[in-house]
Amino acid sequence: MSEVNVIDAVKRYDSVVALGGVSLRFAEGQLFGLLGPSGSGKTTLLRAIAGFVTLDRGRVLIDGQDIGGVPVHARNIGMMFQNYALFPHMSVAENVAFGLEVRNLPKSEVQARVKDALGMVRLTGLEARRPKQLSGGQQQRVALARALVTRPKVLLLDEPLGALDKHLRQEMQIELRRIQRAVGITTIFVTHDQEEALTLSDRIAIFEAGKIVQEGPPMEVYERPRSKFAAGFLGEANFLTGRVEAISGGCATVALDVGGQAQCALETAAAGQAVTLALRPEKIGFAPAAAGETPGPNQVRGRVTDVVFSGNSTTYRVAVGEQTMTLFRQNLTGSAIAPGADVLLSWSGDHLVAVTP
Amino acid sequence: MSVADRRDRGAILALTGPAYLWLTATIFLPLSAMLYVSFLDKSPLVPQPASFTLKHYEAFLAKPVYPQLMLWSLELGALVTVFCLLIGYPAALALAKVVKGRWREALFLLVVLPFWSNALVRTFSWTMVLRPGGLADQAIHVVAPGAPALDILYSYPAVVIGLVHSYLPYMILTCYISLQAIDDSVIEAARSLGARPWHLLRRVIFPMSLPGVLAGSALIFVPAVGSFMEPRILGGTKGAALGMAIEEQFTVTANWPFGGALSFVMLAAVLLICLALYPVARRRMEGL
């Protein structure tokens, strides 16, 4: 159980800035997700913590100690690679034992710990198999066991669930959380899959172009994004632009560009100011619009252009003015609204979040 | 792969140094030395000092026999290459696209194996087949008893046959690699668009396998032009090749400068041909 601190990390490759001054604190025992598109710097940071990347500026501290000059093999970290990187010429047991053998532990202890590790990832009985003979999910468990058996201070995961199919992914998400909680090890993982980030993390940091755009518990980052990028990358969002008409007591009235009004709490706003408001699709309610019905505040009128059924929910695309808004509805009632219908969309002002464009 | 920085340079030097030092000492320096020698008026074997001269290169042009030999050798090289292509390409096609599974590996191995065994021995084996009373002669007499005895050994066709046999696996190998890389789905797409076999071959498969064809051709043409062993063994007195003339300068007449000059004229000719064809090849291979 260790605390990891990254202070002002900078890394440049020729003219490309991979990390432009990143600072993060990974608390003891936390499962921390680094999320972002490819090239945003998240993997660079992970590899800097591992020791494969030397930072141009900044420091990495584990338990308060600067590990900058420490070579990879002396850092006592555990790492799980994207394609698992199992040693093809060794059996499962030999793979898991490797880290312990390198530390010159007595044979009996090695055997005991390998047994425990394999038990923990539920692979007992497969000790003699070669990686080639295992399924993707099994290979991943071996990689996890191998990384954890040495009792490292930190566990690093590079796109842990990327190579798995949907069911396996969901299963492994639960497994990973269970094991991480049981062992209590500080875990940092990298992903470009926002669903994975949301389900696994205690805390998320969203990366864009080498910088952190937002950081916090998943729910907070999801419900209260601060930028358009963060709102759009973590889940889907509708963006309503408009101008503040009036403010009274922290509650602002915004004239929407698509027509109509929104009312919500905006902390820092002045009359006449342009704002962009983010609204999550699942927060929008709708009903067929009667002819001539005019929308009130936090309501707009539109026409359904697309209906996509996805099992437990249905996605509607509604043309509102020049814009298309998206909303999700859980399939509680059997009746769906058909394309072409006129609808009235409504939402609560609490669910509007002002974001930087 | 990491971009090398200062620390790595030492490692790179240590790793590549020995091999390339060896190559320099045994290939590049000798070639330069040969070039130098070709401009000397006396052979290095002779104790007197030598001076710069162009007479060996002039001699090449002066006596018509040498340009003639060069032409014959180029012709031989071209002929062998073309035959290897005509015979080898369909075989490579069969191997890459028709044969499947374990057979493919086994057959591929069978094709490549002779190539890697001794060329001298294989050339010799053709004398067994082609000489009067040999296998070919016997076979013909089984079919046509009244035919005259086969007298093909020690003739130009024999040399061609021997060289083709020697280099055929090379062509099959390079064409196979290229053909095998062609995605089956591209071929299926062409067929779904209505392409019949000949069209498919001419407009889709062959163009896409061009790199293999050209690589094989280049790797066959050059050695074939410079061959001397096969012409000598299979051609006897009728075998005439520039390679043989060059060889003689070093074993019989000890006229090293002239031998060197001949070598470089040959290399130059081959290089010119390759350079001339290069832009054409480049254009044809765009996008592959």
Place this chain on the structure above:
Amino acid sequence: MQSLGARLLTGYLWLVLLFLYVPILVMAAMGFNASPLYALPFDFDLIWYRELAGNAKLINAGINSVGIAVANTLIATALGTMAALAFARYQFRGKTVLQLLLFPPVAIPWLVIGTAMLVFFYWIGIKRGLVAILLGHVALSLPYVIVVVGARLATFPRAVEEAAATLGATPWQTFRRITAPILAPGVIGGALFAFAVSFDQFVISYFLAPPGTTTLPVEIYGAIRKGFTPEINAISTIIIVVSMGVLLLTARFYRFGGEK
């Protein structure tokens, strides 16, 4: 199930194979025929192999060939593997040039290379002999070793080395326990290639061999020039069997043709 065209092609392939092997088989067969004039009918006899056993020149040449081939294998494999490692691990200026420089030994006619070596070695005082021959063979083997090992390195899963490092292995431990075992098949394949290249090499040996001490192919050439005798068939058969045997071994260690 196959179309007519496909079946024709396959049949054609077998014909080509026939073309490739018949002369060799005939030659081998004639080595077991008693007649010294290759006259039929076929009379099985091992007489020529017995003659071989007493032919000191050929046997010496054979020993030379094997000795040089072994030395060549050791040197070329070591040098070539190192170079291949450098190419696979690093990206550096001049890398392309170095890789292009591997072509001349393969592409330039061995006649030219052999005679050039003759000239150059004479100048720097290396006499014709087994050492000179070895120098030449290694030069010719290097490109093949580099390509074969390089191909194996290309499919080498780099991440396993990083994984080993995270598990606490020092660079040396990583090399010894992870890199080397995974690389071994490719290196062995390259080594066998080098052996075959050297064992079968004729042209370079021809120019660099002094009278009296030669390699097997050169000796055979001399014998052929004097006239055909089935003894030549016998030794040729032995050579072919050895070469093919080595190559079959190589195939086990190195998958040809891009099959994964």
